[in-house]
Amino acid sequence: MTIKEVCEHFIIPVDTLRYYEKIGIIPSVTRTKGGQRDYQEEDLCWVKMAICLRGAGFPVDKLSEFVRLSKEGDSTIEERLTLLTQRREEVRREKEELEIALSRLDQKIAYYEKARECGKSCCDPAECSCDHPVCSCMEEKQRNSQ
Amino acid sequence: MTIKEVCEHFIIPVDTLRYYEKIGIIPSVTRTKGGQRDYQEEDLCWVKMAICLRGAGFPVDKLSEFVRLSKEGDSTIEERLTLLTQRREEVRREKEELEIALSRLDQKIAYYEKARECGKSCCDPAECSCDHPVCSCMEEKQRNSQ
DNA sequence: CTATAACATAGAGTTGACTCCAAGTCAACA
DNA sequence: TGTTGACTTGGAGTCAACTCTATGTTATAG
Numbered sequence: 372m373t374i375k376e377v378c379e380h381f382i383i384p385v386d387t388l389r390y391y392e393k394i395g396i397i398p399s400v401t402r403t404k405g406g407q408r409d410y411q412e413e414d415l416c417w418v419k420m421a422i423c424l425r426g427a428g429f430p431v432d433k434l435s436e437f438v439r440l441s442k443e444g445d446s447t448i449e450e451r452l453t454l455l456t457q458r459r460e461e462v463r464r465e466k467e468e469l470e471i472a473l474s475r476l477d478q479k480i481a482y483y484e485k486a487r488e489c490g491k492s493c494c495d496p497a498e499c500s501c502d503h504p505v506c507s508c509m510e511e512k513q514r515n516s517q
Numbered sequence: 518m519t520i521k522e523v524c525e526h527f528i529i530p531v532d533t534l535r536y537y538e539k540i541g542i543i544p545s546v547t548r549t550k551g552g553q554r555d556y557q558e559e560d561l562c563w564v565k566m567a568i569c570l571r572g573a574g575f576p577v578d579k580l581s582e583f584v585r586l587s588k589e590g591d592s593t594i595e596e597r598l599t600l601l602t603q604r605r606e607e608v609r610r611e612k613e614e615l616e617i618a619l620s621r622l623d624q625k626i627a628y629y630e631k632a633r634e635c636g637k638s639c640c641d642p643a644e645c646s647c648d649h650p651v652c653s654c655m656e657e658k659q660r661n662s663q
Numbered sequence: 664c665t666a667t668a669a670c671a672t673a674g675a676g677t678t679g680a681c682t683c684c685a686a687g688t689c690a691a692c693a
Numbered sequence: 694t695g696t697t698g699a700c701t702t703g704g705a706g707t708c709a710a711c712t713c714t715a716t717g718t719t720a721t722a723g
Binding site for chain 3: 531
């Protein structure tokens, strides 16, 4: 399989695939006599793994570490597991942060929807329109209006 | 309030605050005769808003647009609402992506935990250890072993 | 009055993950 | 055999969001 075919299959730019090989996320791919890449089954498996783990947000340096360990064999299973669980923790934390972001946005949107109805902001954003914990003026206004 | 005090209060680097002002995320801050920043209540409100929305993942260019609109007044409430809801949609999509990433990691970790018990990988990761949809060899092996 | 700390600016450097470019080589077909 | 088109490489460029550096000014404590 040529690089173009592989990239079409995985819907990934050609440059990216070469870059992954350059930095060791994909081990050296089989070549033709002429020096062009000719992906075999095994090469494709490494490509799949790289795409999978990058898609799970693995940074490239950790990923090339993971690949290095994978090539070393079964003695590194524990270390690879560690990398995976570390990443899982990170993802969980990122998810929590997004949830916080979402609730801030929800609050702010709710505020603006109310403002739209009034035709004017009930609390001028130039003065303060932040629902961030450190910014309490909006909450104060809301408390006062209750 | 000096820049240092503000930064200590919000737990943010001094350079970042100056940078925010430079790119217009924070409108020009009140200065002393000597030209040094002396944050007033209103300045602090803009700082709060910037930190809040950056924390919600707003990119700086959208944020400076948001600030520009905020300064323009109530006639821009609709536009600001659009920016906020757009960002909310992005955050929702990002959250979904993280959920997919998490399930991939869970699968991969489960696989490695099994491998650790066996003392060897049941399916050599060098050959293929990816649970990505496009990679079915692991699933095949599992089906075969049932 | 002076030493020192904190401040100011413009602009350069950093980071991660690509993405593009130039200049050359290989492959397929008429 | 020639001419496309796809491939090769090393290295430069890009992007966002800072972060740092150099050089100079202001404020404050002794």
